Amino acid sequence: xxxxxxxxxxxxxxxxxxxxxxxxxxxxxxxxxxxxxxxxxxxxxxxxxxxxxxxxxxxxxxxxxxxxxxxxxxxxxxxxxxxxxxxxxxxxxxxxxxxxxxxxxxxxxxxxxxxx
Numbered sequence: 018x019x020x021x022x023x024x025x026x027x028x029x030x031x032x033x034x035x036x037x038x039x040x041x042x043x044x045x046x047x048x049x050x051x052x053x054x055x056x057x058x059x060x061x062x063x064x065x066x067x068x069x070x071x072x073x074x075x076x077x078x079x080x081x082x083x084x085x086x087x088x089x090x091x092x093x094x095x096x097x098x099x100x101x102x103x104x105x106x107x108x109x110x111x112x113x114x115x116x117x118x119x120x121x122x123x124x125x126x127x128x129x130x131x132x133x
Contacts, residue, residue, distance in 0.1 A: 021065040023047045028061055028112075029131040030123050037061055037114075037122055039132060061114040063132065069104040070111055072096050078116035080124075083108040088130040093119060 021043035028037040038060030042048045048064045064070065070081055075098045083091040083105040091107055095116045112119075112130070124130070 021063075027133045028063075028122075029133060031128050032131075035122055039063060041065065041132070058113075058115055061112050061118070063110055063112050065110040067111040068106070068108045069102045070096070070113065071101045072098050073101070075099070080114050080116055080119040082112040082119060082124055084110040084112060084130065086110075088132070090124060090126050090128045090130065092126055093124065 021041055023044050024041045026039045026041060027035075028039045029035050040058075040060070040062045042050070042062055042064050048067060068083075072079060078095055078097045080093065081096050081102060082093045085091055085107055086109040088110065090112075091105055094102065096102060112124075114122075119125075
């Protein structure tokens with residue numbers, strides 16, 4: 018199993034070249050920080066490994082996509098500030114973006130994602 022490291026890339030959806038700017042949070046420190054303290058995000062952030070998130074002290078609602086080990090979307094929710102999501106047992110990664118962004122990108126349950 019490959020280890021994810023902190024960095025940047027691009028996100029593609031179902032074989033199409035979407036090119037959404039992506040931040041990868043692979044270290045404990047980067048995952049803990051996530052989107053806290055930000056007023057928004059250009060693109061998305063991938064938390065790995067992760068099975069749940071919280072939005073305490075966040076300033077905006079986010080879309081949360083739970084991904085399996087192959088980056089297939091298991092579930093997708095919009096989460097307002099000051100909430101805690103329930104863990105998804107099959108999830109290995111979580112993708113976060115500003116609320117509404119994932120619908121624009123065509124991300125929904127069952128979709129296969131790819132990181133470049």
